[in-house]
Amino acid sequence: MDKFGFSILKGRHIDYDSNDRSVADYISSKEPSFNVCIECGCCTATCTTGNFTSFSLRELQILLKRGENDKVHDVISKCMLCGKCTLVCPRGVNTRNVITLAREAFKLKIKNAV
Amino acid sequence: MAGKCLYLIILLIPDMEGKVVVIGAGAAGMEISGQLAKAGYPVTLLEKNTLAGGHVRNWYHLFPDMRDSMEVIHYLDEINGNRNISVHYGTEVSDIQKKHGSFMVNSTDGTYYEADAVVVATGFDLFRSERKEEYGYGIYDNVITSAELELMFRKGEIRRHDGTIPQKIGLVHCVGSRDEKVGNPYCSKLCCVAAVKQAMELKKHIPSSRVFCFYMDIRMGGAHYEELYRESQEKYSVNYIRGKVSEVSENIENRLIVKVEDTLAGRPLKMELDLLILMAGMEMSKSGLALAENTGLKTGENRFFAAADNHTGSNRGNMKGIFYAGTCTAPMNITETISHARAALPEVIDYLESRKK
Numbered sequence: 001m002d003k004f005g006f007s008i009l010k011g012r013h014i015d016y017d018s019n020d021r022s023v024a025d026y027i028s029s030k031e032p033s034f035n036v037c038i039e040c041g042c043c044t045a046t047c048t049t050g051n052f053t054s055f056s057l058r059e060l061q062i063l064l065k066r067g068e069n070d071k072v073h074d075v076i077s078k079c080m081l082c083g084k085c086t087l088v089c090p091r092g093v094n095t096r097n098v099i100t101l102a103r104e105a106f107k108l109k110i111k112n113a114v
Numbered sequence: 115m116a117g118k119c120l121y122l123i124i125l126l127i128p129d130m131e132g133k134v135v136v137i138g139a140g141a142a143g144m145e146i147s148g149q150l151a152k153a154g155y156p157v158t159l160l161e162k163n164t165l166a167g168g169h170v171r172n173w174y175h176l177f178p179d180m181r182d183s184m185e186v187i188h189y190l191d192e193i194n195g196n197r198n199i200s201v202h203y204g205t206e207v208s209d210i211q212k213k214h215g216s217f218m219v220n221s222t223d224g225t226y227y228e229a230d231a232v233v234v235a236t237g238f239d240l241f242r243s244e245r246k247e248e249y250g251y252g253i254y255d256n257v258i259t260s261a262e263l264e265l266m267f268r269k270g271e272i273r274r275h276d277g278t279i280p281q282k283i284g285l286v287h288c289v290g291s292r293d294e295k296v297g298n299p300y301c302s303k304l305c306c307v308a309a310v311k312q313a314m315e316l317k318k319h320i321p322s323s324r325v326f327c328f329y330m331d332i333r334m335g336g337a338h339y340e341e342l343y344r345e346s347q348e349k350y351s352v353n354y355i356r357g358k359v360s361e362v363s364e365n366i367e368n369r370l371i372v373k374v375e376d377t378l379a380g381r382p383l384k385m386e387l388d389l390l391i392l393m394a395g396m397e398m399s400k401s402g403l404a405l406a407e408n409t410g411l412k413t414g415e416n417r418f419f420a421a422a423d424n425h426t427g428s429n430r431g432n433m434k435g436i437f438y439a440g441t442c443t444a445p446m447n448i449t450e451t452i453s454h455a456r457a458a459l460p461e462v463i464d465y466l467e468s469r470k471k
Contacts, residue, residue, distance in 0.1 A: 038292075040330040040358035041375030045382050059380055088248070088360050090330075092294035 019067025026105040027064065033093045034101075037061055043085030043095055049078050057085055057095060064102065076102050132466045135160065135219045135229035137207050137405070140168020141190060141448055142440025143235035145455035146462075148193025150233075153463060157199045158227050160219070162206035162401060166194065168237055170448060174267035177311040177447075178338035186448060202227075206401060209408035210436065215469065217435065230469065231435050231462050234411070234419065235455065236402035238441040240394040241290025241298065249289065249392055250362040256280075256370055257362060257390045259289075260305070263312055272319050272389075276368070280323060280388035283316055284372055285309045286359050287329040291395030300416045302395035302445045306333045309393045310346045317350040326353045326385070328374055336447060355383065362390060396445040411436065419443050429458040437462055 028034045041058045049055040055078045063071050076099065085095040132155045136147045139161035147157045165171065167190065173183040194201070205225070210232055211218045219227045243251035243259050250257045255275035266272050274280050287309055291302040306329065313325045332354065334340040346352040357374040364370055369386045376383040398417040406413050412432040414420035419438050422430035428444075429437050439455035440446060446454060 038330060039377055041356075041377035042358040042360045044375040044377075045357060045360035045373050047382070050382055056375070056380065056382075058375060058377060088295070088358075090288070090293040090295060090358060 014066050014068060016066065020069060021065065021067040023069050023072075023102060023105040023109065024064040024067070026108070027098055027101045030101050031094055031097045033091070034061065034098050036091045037093050038091055040090060042088045042090060043093075046084045046088045048082050048084060049080055053078055055079065057099070060102075061098060069106075072102065073106055076106065131230065131470060132156070133158070133229050134231050134233060134462060134466075135217070135227050136233045136235060136439075137219070138162075138168070138235035138237055138440075138442075139166035139194075139201060139203075140235060140237045140440065141170050141186070141451045142237065142442075142455040143168075143233070144190040144194050145452045146233050146235060146439045146458050147199050148190070148196060149456055149459045150462065151196035151198035152193070153459065155198065155463075155466065158229070159194070159199055159201045160205045160207055160221065160227065161201065161203050164203050166190070166201065166203075169240075172261055172264055174264045175311070175315065177307050178336070178342045180311070207405060209405065211409075212433070212435070215435075231437065231465055233437045233439050233458055233462060234402070234405065234442055235439040236399050236405060236442045238396040238445065239399045241296070241302075241397050243289055243392045243394050245296055246289055246293075246392070248361045249286065249359065249390075250364070250370070251392055254362065254364045254370060254390075256368070256388065257392065260285075260308055260312060260391055260393045263316075263391050267312075267315055267319070270319075272316065274389055278388075279320055281320070282324050282326075282385075282387050283320075283389045283391065284326045284328060284370075284385070284387045285313055285391045285393060286372075287327065287332075287393050288358065289392040289394050290397070292330065298395060298397065298416070300445075301333065303333060303335065304445060304447050305393035305395055307336060307339045307342065307447075309391075310334075310339075310343050310352070312391065313352040314342075314346045314350045317352065324353065325350070326355055326387075328355050328357060328359050328372070330356070330358050337449075357383070396441060399442065402442045409433070409436075416444075427461075428454065429461045435465055437465075 044056040044058045060072045079099045083096050135158045136143045137160050139159050147159045150157050167187045170183050176183050206222045208220050208222045217229045217232050309327050316325050334343050357377045359374045361373050370390050372385050374383050412420040419442050421428040437458050439458045440451040
């Protein structure tokens with residue numbers, strides 16, 4: 001198989017085993033509703049920030065669950081905490097708290113506390 | 115002659131042993147009534163409406179084979195032609211009382227019916243779509259329900275409110291299902307395939323139209339559902355967009371604007387539509403809920419009647435001698451409803467026969 005070059009470039013795949021999922025673990029320990037998202041995208045569709053920027057809560061939370069933290073770290077601050085996503089979520093996810101906890105986790109991470 | 119007289123006398127003697135009252139003359143109630151009557155038990159069938167057949171009467175073509183729903187109604191009418199069944203229309207049951215081992219089934223108009231066993235087949239109500247206010251049902255004229263679309267199919271005319279023919283049509287899955295915000299966390303499981311069916315029929319009626327289904331997950335768990343889904347893509351070019359609609363509004367030209375995230379493309383999506391159909395989910399019926407409360411029948415998490423045993427006793431509940439048939443226990447399609455009702459037959463007979471001993 002080596003001859004066919006059957007491998008995925010490092011930068012392309014989610015390296016699930018080596019990725020750091022401590023931010024997601026931190027959120028789900030404090031806000032268990034984080035776990036019940038079904039990726040319906042209702043939050044992103046209604047999002048005020050998403051209307052003007054590429055911010056997508058649905059995408060961010062799945063990235064955190066896969067340990068792709070770098071992609072989240074820089075954009076998580078864009079959310080204005082208006083709470084429309086919490087109003088529409090059919091699974092009852094406390095999305096606003098998820099954002100707050102993600103920000104908190106990133107701060108703690110800098111201090112190596114997560 | 116003497117034989118005939120004897121026969122008449124036997125018919126006139128009120129036989130309290132094995133008398134069954136069935137509540138609700140929808141598919142489930144009609145099926146179990148027919149089966150009980152065929153087995154020789156006298157049945158009193160109580161129906162709150164003026165017609166039998168329940169919701170089936172409101173549908174046009176049935177998935178997965180697109181047969182006319184009237185064929186099912188004819189089958190049900192036929193098995194209910196048995197002389198052992200007496201049907202009472204316009205009779206809504208308020209409660210059931212147990213007295214000395216038999217039952218008194220009380221109707222809201224003050225009459226009561228005696229029974230040795232009762233089968234509850236109170237069915238379901240469609241989710242009232244106006245409760246999902248952000249979808250605009252009852253606010254915008256061109257937002258309609260899946261049930262209203264069936265009536266349009268029956269009439270043979272698919273029209274917008276202003277009489278024009280819609281060219282761009284959306285169907286929203288999971289309206290009142292899988293939604294904590296309206297208190298219905300469960301899946302109604304039929305709306306997905308009903309949407310596929312309706313999307314195909316829309317294309318048949320208006321070949322020039324474009325049809326879009328907005329879904330969270332496509333659940334095609336029934337016989338021939340997946341094939342129907344594929345056919346809708348292959349033959350009818352129905353479009354599927356994965357995302358839950360967050361809100362609907364109307365522009366100045368009276369066209370609807372749907373806001374959704376196209377989750378597979380990873381981008382918010384806006385679309386103008388001429389007509390929007392809300393796939394209303396199934397809820398425990400109001401009359402079933404009232405009956406549960408007044409009688410002490412247990413309901414489960416999703417407000418449907420709770421089964422004595424989820425796997426082996428879904429026709430029984432918490433009161434001996436009161437049985438369940440059909441969608442008063444869970445969302446079911448017509449096939450499942452009829453099978454579930456039929457499955458109540460040995461349960462009822464076992465109970466009636468054990469009382470005789």
